Amino acid sequence: MASTIFDVANRAGVSISTVSRVLNGKDRVHPDTRARVWEAVRELSYQTNAFAHGLATQRTHMLGFVIPQINDPFFMEIVRGVEEQAAESGYSLLVASQPQQPGEHRYLQLFQRSYVDAMVLVSIDVSLPEVEQILDRGVPVVLVQQDIGGKVPTVVADNYGGARALAEHLVDLHGYRRIAYIAGTDITPDSALRLRALEAMLNEHDLALDARYVVRGNYLRGSGRTAMRELLARQPWPEAVFAANDQMASDAILAIREQGLRVPEDIAVVGFDDVPLASYVVPTLTTVRQPIYEMGVEAGRIALRMIDAGLAGEPHRVTLPTKLVVRNSCGCVA
Amino acid sequence: MASTIFDVANRAGVSISTVSRVLNGKDRVHPDTRARVWEAVRELSYQTNAFAHGLATQRTHMLGFVIPQINDPFFMEIVRGVEEQAAESGYSLLVASQPQQPGEHRYLQLFQRSYVDAMVLVSIDVSLPEVEQILDRGVPVVLVQQDIGGKVPTVVADNYGGARALAEHLVDLHGYRRIAYIAGTDITPDSALRLRALEAMLNEHDLALDARYVVRGNYLRGSGRTAMRELLARQPWPEAVFAANDQMASDAILAIREQGLRVPEDIAVVGFDDVPLASYVVPTLTTVRQPIYEMGVEAGRIALRMIDAGLAGEPHRVTLPTKLVVRNSCGCVA
DNA sequence: CTGAAAGCGCTTACAG
DNA sequence: CTGAAAGCGCTTACAG
Numbered sequence: 001m002a003s004t005i006f007d008v009a010n011r012a013g014v015s016i017s018t019v020s021r022v023l024n025g026k027d028r029v030h031p032d033t034r035a036r037v038w039e040a041v042r043e044l045s046y047q048t049n050a051f052a053h054g055l056a057t058q059r060t061h062m063l064g065f066v067i068p069q070i071n072d073p074f075f076m077e078i079v080r081g082v083e084e085q086a087a088e089s090g091y092s093l094l095v096a097s098q099p100q101q102p103g104e105h106r107y108l109q110l111f112q113r114s115y116v117d118a119m120v121l122v123s124i125d126v127s128l129p130e131v132e133q134i135l136d137r138g139v140p141v142v143l144v145q146q147d148i149g150g151k152v153p154t155v156v157a158d159n160y161g162g163a164r165a166l167a168e169h170l171v172d173l174h175g176y177r178r179i180a181y182i183a184g185t186d187i188t189p190d191s192a193l194r195l196r197a198l199e200a201m202l203n204e205h206d207l208a209l210d211a212r213y214v215v216r217g218n219y220l221r222g223s224g225r226t227a228m229r230e231l232l233a234r235q236p237w238p239e240a241v242f243a244a245n246d247q248m249a250s251d252a253i254l255a256i257r258e259q260g261l262r263v264p265e266d267i268a269v270v271g272f273d274d275v276p277l278a279s280y281v282v283p284t285l286t287t288v289r290q291p292i293y294e295m296g297v298e299a300g301r302i303a304l305r306m307i308d309a310g311l312a313g314e315p316h317r318v319t320l321p322t323k324l325v326v327r328n329s330c331g332c333v334a
Numbered sequence: 335m336a337s338t339i340f341d342v343a344n345r346a347g348v349s350i351s352t353v354s355r356v357l358n359g360k361d362r363v364h365p366d367t368r369a370r371v372w373e374a375v376r377e378l379s380y381q382t383n384a385f386a387h388g389l390a391t392q393r394t395h396m397l398g399f400v401i402p403q404i405n406d407p408f409f410m411e412i413v414r415g416v417e418e419q420a421a422e423s424g425y426s427l428l429v430a431s432q433p434q435q436p437g438e439h440r441y442l443q444l445f446q447r448s449y450v451d452a453m454v455l456v457s458i459d460v461s462l463p464e465v466e467q468i469l470d471r472g473v474p475v476v477l478v479q480q481d482i483g484g485k486v487p488t489v490v491a492d493n494y495g496g497a498r499a500l501a502e503h504l505v506d507l508h509g510y511r512r513i514a515y516i517a518g519t520d521i522t523p524d525s526a527l528r529l530r531a532l533e534a535m536l537n538e539h540d541l542a543l544d545a546r547y548v549v550r551g552n553y554l555r556g557s558g559r560t561a562m563r564e565l566l567a568r569q570p571w572p573e574a575v576f577a578a579n580d581q582m583a584s585d586a587i588l589a590i591r592e593q594g595l596r597v598p599e600d601i602a603v604v605g606f607d608d609v610p611l612a613s614y615v616v617p618t619l620t621t622v623r624q625p626i627y628e629m630g631v632e633a634g635r636i637a638l639r640m641i642d643a644g645l646a647g648e649p650h651r652v653t654l655p656t657k658l659v660v661r662n663s664c665g666c667v668a
Numbered sequence: 669c670t671g672a673a674a675g676c677g678c679t680t681a682c683a684g
Numbered sequence: 685c686t687g688a689a690a691g692c693g694c695t696t697a698c699a700g
Contacts, residue, residue, distance in 0.1 A: 002471045002472075004676095004677055004678085005677065005678065006677080014686075014687085015686070015687045015688075016677090016678080016679095016687090017679085017680080017686070017687060017688080017689095018685085018686060018687075020678070020679060020680085021679095021680095021685095021686085023678095024679080026679095026680090027680095027685080027686095028685060029685065029686085030685055030686085033685080033686085045467070048677085048678075049389075049676085049677050049678070050449050051385045051386075051388040051389040051394075051449075051676080051677075051678085052385075052389055052676070052677030052678035052679090052692090053677080053678055053679080054385040054678090054692090055383075055385040055386055055389055055676090055677080055678070055679095055691095055692045055693065055694085056677080056678045056679040056680080056691080056692055057678080057679065057680095057692085058692075060385075076410065092430070093430065094428050094429075094430075095428070095429035095430070096426070096427070096428075096429070097413070097417065097427075115384050133379075137336045138336075221610060250614050254614075276555060276611075277610075277611060277614060280584050280588075280611060280614055280615050281614050281615075281616075282615075282616040338692095338693055338694085339693065339694065340693080348670075348671085349670065349671045349672075350671090350693090350694080350695090351670070351671060351672080351673095351695080351696080352669085352670060352671075354694070354695055354696085355669095355670085355695095355696095357694095358695080360695095360696090361669080361670095361696095362669060363669065363670085364669055364670085367669080367670085382693085382694075383692085383693050383694070385692085385693075385694085386676090386692070386693030386694035386695090387693080387694055387695080388676090388694090389675095389676045389677065389678085389692090389693080389694070389695095390675080390676055390693080390694045390695040390696080391676085391694080391695065391696095392676075
């Protein structure tokens with residue numbers, strides 16, 4: 001059995017109150033006493049029981065972090081950001097993945113039981129009432145890459161601006177007219193926002209977005225290939241394909257090649273995110289960099305502040321800039 | 335404030351003992367009473383406090399999962415495996431990333447404080463005494479992709495066998511003689527094992543491994559490029575390069591191309607792992623598939639059994655098969 | 669089938 | 685500067 005605070009108190013010849021004091025560095029304690037306590041702690045290699053501590057203080061020093069698919073490298077970058085922030089303040093990060101079944105919120109529940117002092121939800125399909133229920137229990141919530149209105153602090157990337165810059169590159173610089181879009185899911189607003197930016201840019205040039213050129217994927221591996229095949233069944237082929245993320249863009253390239261066509265000579269392809277994969281695909285992907293890591297840092301920072309001060313003074317929405325990254329898949333040369 | 339078991343008891347007109355009983359489904363409780371309690375639970379949307387529960391039962395229903403670099407897609411696959419197992423048994427998964435600083439074991443500590451019922455450590459730089467310290471506290475530990483001897487249950491892939499098959503392909507089928515090796519770190523035994531297999535295969539053909547052809551990387555992005563440049567500074571160039579993982583192999587390909595050379599015509603490259611990236615690189619990577627997901631499932635299964643039954647009867651070591659995946663980077667044609 | 673009470677291991681006013 | 689005691693919210697023998 002692990003030793004308890006009583007064992008330490010016994011060994012040091014003091015009360016458990018005193019042990020608790022030196023452990024937590026609160027109140028004055030006589031230096032000699034303090035030394036004796038630490039000595040006992042060392043000898044017994046005592047570790048304070050987190051459950052007892054959590055029960056007594058109502059503070060867990062843990063940040064709950066929920067992501068939709070734990071095996072996506074994209075989300076792992078955000079984790080890094082949040083973790084860095086948390087560690088600085090002596091907080092630990094509990095990462096949970098949300099099962100894909102819509103409507104199931106296993107980990108939301110888990111965290112509600114006071115496992116964590118605050119929650120950061122990334123791209124999770126939550127509704128405003130659900131979040132408010134958590135807030136009612138006094139657990140601050142920060143949303144990343146999701147926007148459900150209300151006064152829930154939200155960290156997003158400038159999807160519209162990034163997509164606009166990308167569309168402009170396609171239309172203005174390369175002169176493409178028939179541009180297709182491979183959409184992601186609508187769980188978060190990202191995909192729809194990017195499509196809107198593309199459409200707006202087309203309209204500004206007195207061009208219309210052809211509905212037949214809009215097909216749906218799900219962001220995940222393989223879905224870009226299927227979507228691209230659908231596109232290749234249309235006549236005429238699009239001149240360029242804008243995929244809602246890099247994974248689908250990469251798969252689209254494979255699908256185009258399967259048909260014996262070339263990228264970008266026959267059909268140009270661009271993505272979104274700028275994940276590592278984008279630099280390894282051939283041709284390298286023109287895409288939009290999302291400040292993934294930075295979004296994590298910002299979310300962590302807000303969560304930590306809310307733990308101390310409550311919602312007071314927190315911005316309801318932080319939009320981080322995105323950046324066009326031009327490589328070769330759009331038709332530009334190295 | 336969240337409601338407590340007392341609130342529920344009040345509302346249902348019973349004692350907290352009874353509430354606890356129906357909540358946990360233990361002992362007989364009169365159906366009518368049970369119904370009243372559930373009703374109260376619903377009305378108050380009561381959630382049992384995990385800390386109080388954990389304190390009282392000494393069981394958390396959580397599996398601790400420690401990985402070295404949370405942003406590596408490779409490890410995310412293992413998480414999926416463990417999680418699937420855990421969920422089936424009503425267990426939740428707490429994922430923690432271990433900071434890179436050697437010797438620091440932040441999360442090891444965290445979990446020791448009885449946050450979790452068992453721990454799964456993946457590719458973590460632990461020593462036998464450290465693990466035994468945890469075991470002494472009654473927390474079962476399962477190691478994945480790491481082997482520190484002793485009787486700690488361990489799940490590994492057949493590194494030696496896989497590397498041997500790969501080396502055989504290179505030497506026997508392609509007839510390469512000058513084969514270089516880009517090593518990973520030595521935190522886990524994997525890299526060294528793969529190198530040994532290569533060397534043994536060479537020896538069987540009365541060939542020697544040239545020490546100048548062994549350079550060190552760290553598995554991570556970019557390190558394969560640096561390592562490959564070192565290799566290209568040697569004369570004569572190797573005919574084939576065996577990188578200890580796909581990431582380094584992919585970067586090696588880029589480095590070779592930078593020199594105006596072709597893969598595999600001038601220099602062949604192979605990797606290890608078979609991560610998604612391997613299919614997107616050009617030429618596609620010949621590599622060895624690791625049963626990543628399966629290793630996670632196996633580790634989760636063992637951990638869960640140990641929670642119930644202790645170490646008794648658990649195998650000390652499970653080796654899962656690997657599989658040669660032939661694509662194009664070795665010189666084979668599509 | 670159900671309740672009163674002790675116990676899980678800590679923290680924190682309250683006294684001194 | 686330090687100790688005794690109540691309290692955090694649950695579970696679980698022990699009685700009945």
